[in-house]
Amino acid sequence: MIYHDTLEFAHQLDEQDALKAFRDDFLIPKHNGEPAIYLCGNSLGLQPKSAKNYIQEQLNAWEDNAVEGWFIGNEPWLKYHRLLLGPLSNILGAKETEITVMNSLTVNLHLLMVSFYKPTGNRFKILMEAGAFPSDQYAMESQVRFHGFDPKEAIIEVAPRPGETTLPTEDILKQIADNANELALVMFSGINYYTGQFFDLEAISKAGHEAGAIVGFDLAHAAGNVPLKLHDWQADFACWCSYKYMNSGPGGISGIFVHEKHFNDTSLNRFAGWWGYRKDKQFLMAPGFEAEIGAEGWNVSTSPIILMALHRASLNIFEKAGGLQSLRAKSEMLTGYLEYIIGRVNDKYGEDVYQIITPTEKNQRGCQLSVVCKRDARTIFNYLAQNGVIGDWREPDVIRLSPVPLYNSYIDVYKAAQTLFKALGAVK
Structure with missing residues (x-):
């Protein structure tokens, strides 16, 4: 897959996603009245709407x-x-x-x-x-x-x-x-x-x-x-x-x-x-x-x-989603797209401020990418949270981001990466 760093490309991937309907089976927390970008399934998965029933x-x-x-x-x-x-x-x-x-x-x-x-x-x-x-x-x-x-x-x-x-x-x-x-x-x-x-x-x-x-x-x-x-x-x-x-x-x-x-x-x-x-x-x-x-x-x-x-x-x-076999293909795509977009953020900033320490090989990782922030790490993490991107912090400088195939979209990934880029300007 050749990825592109545009909202239109992310939207296109979502339109082609055979599993996209399952996002509606989960309750996504809100940020300022809009669905948050929830990338913390590695710590706590979202609530299925059916759970109450x-x-x-x-x-x-x-x-x-x-x-x-x-x-x-x-x-x-x-x-x-x-x-x-x-x-x-x-x-x-x-x-x-x-x-x-x-x-x-x-x-x-x-x-x-x-x-x-x-x-x-x-x-x-x-x-x-x-x-x-x-x-x-x-x-x-x-x-x-x-x-x-x-x-x-x-x-x-x-x-x-x-x-x-x-x-x-x-x-x-x-x-x-x-x-x-x-x-x-x-x-x-x-x-x-x-x-x-x-x-x-x-x-x-x-x-x-x-x-x-x-x-x-x-x-x-x-x-x-x-x-x-x-x-x-x-x-x-x-x-x-x-x-x-x-x-x-x-x-x-x-x-x-x-x-x-x-x-x-x-x-x-x-x-x-x-x-x-x-x-x-x-x-x-x-x-x-x-x-x-x-x-x-x-x-x-x-x-x-x-x-x-x-x-x-x-x-x-x-x-209903076809088991893990069906979900795995989308998981690899989502995480691969997040990896690509973070690389583009570094390119645009002109410095490798975000270093992914999770293996690049698909068979050596799951949904999660662990990202070392080389500059103002905690401030950047707080900026993400303040702007509706929910990830996970690990001392001293790692942000864990996990796009989950059942409920995350490619637009989630795109917007999260753009927030990472904006964070760099906010902490200068």
């Missing part, structure tokens, strides 16, 4: 049936979570039995670590990317301390080369190979929250298994954003949140993936709860935990139906 349906069921809502009605709550598994299996590249929906992201990460971080005398180390989201860092630190190890010895962080911001795949694989005899777990983000780099999860999974380690992924910034094939990649486990690219509300429900190769592994520890008990005997209330086969056996607590209803509202829009 999905919640109201469950409030009605509660009103009409009270406790019997678990067993009767059009969508009995006891099995409500299973309504989400079909759409999620497509988004994650997993079998429905390998997925369950529960809790929040870091809670799920800890629960999965109980099963899959099994340090032994010499094999006790965890390999992860340097600069992972703090929750992951804190989780790894606390897990290794729980097992009696010093995080400084037990955690290996793969850092970018001097002067670089992203990680070459070969560096990750080399670190795995170099530490093969000591690795218990390879734990990587799908997409690094700061740089927007989409890691080669298939290669990481293969290398980790060749080293004799378990491989897990935090997909907070990847689920609903980039193509995933968790089953085929042989990942051992994964978890994610749903409130970013899957638009399921602030603090929305999380989920986990456990590969089917582990379903019959009785050596795995787990923190158990009644909700994960085998379904054919669940109401016998017998002592002694017997896990349900599949990822559902990792469930602990009762399904939060209202949160799941919010999640379902968005997932059904994904299905």
Whole structure:
């Protein structure tokens, strides 16, 4: 695609966009009475207009049936979570039995670590990317301390080369190979929250298994954003949140993936709860935990139906849009256009004041572009907000901008870039 730096070209792309109607399925915040340019789906996705109806349906069921809502009605709550598994299996590249929906992201990460971080005398180390989201860092630190190890010895962080911001795949694989005899777990983000780099999860999974380690992924910034094939990649486990690219509300429900190769592994520890008990005997209330086969056996607590209803509202829009396969093509175009327009802003200004640190290669990024502002960064970010462009700030000088294919337009991208240009004049 040859891009052009004109409003007319952006309008033309929007007219040709087969997915443009889905923008009307979301509530876009207003700025001075007009729709804001919302480029912050990497942090919180927009509210589907249908969300209120999905919640109201469950409030009605509660009103009409009270406790019997678990067993009767059009969508009995006891099995409500299973309504989400079909759409999620497509988004994650997993079998429905390998997925369950529960809790929040870091809670799920800890629960999965109980099963899959099994340090032994010499094999006790965890390999992860340097600069992972703090929750992951804190989780790894606390897990290794729980097992009696010093995080400084037990955690290996793969850092970018001097002067670089992203990680070459070969560096990750080399670190795995170099530490093969000591690795218990390879734990990587799908997409690094700061740089927007989409890691080669298939290669990481293969290398980790060749080293004799378990491989897990935090997909907070990847689920609903980039193509995933968790089953085929042989990942051992994964978890994610749903409130970013899957638009399921602030603090929305999380989920986990456990590969089917582990379903019959009785050596795995787990923190158990009644909700994960085998379904054919669940109401016998017998002592002694017997896990349900599949990822559902990792469930602990009762399904939060209202949160799941919010999640379902968005997932059904994904299905209507043709799934992630359809959305990915537009995502690549939108982000590519944003990259091009930011380059034109630098050209017009005569200086590379905006440096994109997210990889240029499409297969190494999703929606997000992380932009280093080399001049008055915080002032420029504030100028964007004051002029109706909602992005995301990360210290010390990075603005994250994420055009989401379900609700962002090419005109959004064009206008955001023009605001970046105007900001430079305003901060002189």
